[in-house]
Amino acid sequence: MDLTQGTTSEKQKRAKKTMMWFAMISMTMTFAGLTSAYVVSKTREDWLTDLVFPNAFILSVLVIITSSISFFLSKKAIDNENRGLATFLLLATFGLGVLFVFMQFQGFEDIMSQGYYFTGPSANIVPTFLYIIVVLHIVHVIVGLLVLLVVIYNHFKQKYKRGQTLGLELGAMYWHFVDVLWVYLFLFLYFVR
DSSP states (O other), rough: HHHHHHHHHHHHHHHHHHHHHHHHHHHHHHHHHHHHHHHHHTTTOOOOOOOOHHHHHOOOOOOOHHHHHHHHHHHHHHTTHHHHHHHHHHHHHHHHHHHHHHHHHHHHHHHHHTBBBBSTTBBOHHHHHHHHHHHHHHHHHHHHHHHHHHHHHHTTTTOOBBBHHHHHHHHHHHEEEEEHHHHHHHHHHOOOO
């Protein structure tokens, strides 16, 4: 009976990870469509070339990469049965995620201070694209923050132990995906002007 339960457990783990991969692939396709539309729109006569890329967007790359590292290290801490370090790293990951979202809004303020708006009579397609792409990514980060809250809650309930970290692994998969996605979007938006 234990052997069957172990097999079912492994099948469930694989199924949940496969579902996460499908979700990440569908999100990738959404952003691929948006960045493709951005490239196609570059042929417009009103395409802006003098927009200065916000420093907050640049610094947010470091913040999001650091958050991925702290999330990765939190699993290592749990595997090493260092609950205190794992708690610190999970809370740090959450704090860095909140800082990332704050920095995105700082970037929007910077764009508007340059006189470029996302909507209205003085709007242009370039800041509108930036707004749509970045806001959609922020929504995914906020979902990641909610997932992190669940992971942190489960960590405090001591549900994660060496070899029993599926929820944490799924949360980390999503978080790392959202982080890599921002690095791609940043590089794309920074260099494809």
